[in-house]
Amino acid sequence: MEHANGTTFCKETAKECLSALRSFQDQFVGSESQVEALKTVAGWLERLQRGSFSEDEEPLDENSRVYLQSYRDQFTRFSLFERGHGELVGDSPKVAGITRERSGQWRNPALAAELEKVEDWDAFDVFKVAALTGGRPLQPVAMAVLNCFDLVSTLRLPEKKLQNFLRGVEDAYLNNPYHNSTHAADVVQGLAALFANNPFTAQLTDLEMLSMILACVIHDVGHPGVTNEYLINTNADSALLYNDQSINENGHAAVGMQLLRKSSNNFIEALPDEEYRFVRRTIIGIVLATDMVGHAKLVKDTTANLRQLGPDLQKWPEEKKQRALQMIVHCCDIGNPAKPLKYSLQWTERIMAENFAQGDRERREALPVSPLCDRERVDVPKSQLTFLEYVVRPCFEALRALAPETAAIALRNIEIGRRHWEEQPRRNASSTMFPLDDLR
Incomplete structure (x- = not known):
């Protein structure tokens, strides 16, 4: 009608x-x-x-x-892979190295074809998945990855609650240009590529792998589209709540844990108490470690631990192994400049749009405009070159001992990106560069 x-x-x-x-x-x-x-x-x-x-019923208002x-x-x-609201059907055959959802076939063939590439760092197109799912790629990507490594069946995770949780997290991501559920899906997929193609995966327990995937899922949930410094400068409630310390990251962890605690979502509630606490502790530690303020120390710690202990994570003390898990996810979080150029350029456009929107707000509110947020001064090629050379490249160089195959691919892409940005026209030499002081 x-x-x-x-x-x-x-x-x-x-x-x-x-x-x-x-x-x-x-x-x-x-x-x-x-x-x-x-x-x-x-x-x-x-x-x-x-x-x-009724014949004379009022139409819906614009908001509704x-x-x-x-x-x-x-x-x-987009019915995707679900029947009704979360019930999956069928068996789970292996196709090209990936365990498909238990639906046996994805209802959308184009989506099925793309998700079969979820283990491939270069080939997977998260933007295509986002388009095919009406802007909701996180749930299908996360389910594909969890099933790819048999974690749902091995850990006997109740799928309806798992689906509820993933749906709830995706709903809680805001419609920011960059920090949205498409970015989260991209980070989850990057982790899948690291898991699938590198020796360190055999040194992880199922609970560690599950915790890392879930940390990727929630790592930016509820992100307000502004930096921690902006929240501090505007006396935001969240800055007061978290005492100006890793404000966004504490918020992401809290929202994720609140969603997991709901009875309809808590798919790990049947785990023994010690294992439940381990998963929670590991997720929170990984999410907090995504704060760029801790970037330099994380890279330094990982490099030192690899030099001292070697690449076999099973031989590492628990605390240092946790740092390795944090480093791996951190690389995935900042890893979009290490993806093929056709994808990394789209991410650059998105992050700059979000940064410039913050700068516009700061200007309207008579605040100092943050580095990288002033659309009138930022030299995008220069800032990207600096980010690639001093932030992204050291991450993947440190990761080479654990993930040699994927790190090699990422470093090749970084070099292609570096050549691209060097060829782009620059603004004047005094324009704003990437703020390195917080990262050294």
């Missing part, structure tokens, strides 16, 4: 949307107006499903229409 607002929906579509929406409402954290919009949409769908519209279209796109146009 076509309602007065011009939105065309049939009863069956309304039923599917309503089922998905009800599952989502239980986990949604948003503003009062967003919550009210969801309630309005739910009521509209219920009346459509019952066929109880946006939500309605979002749900139509996310849960009906």
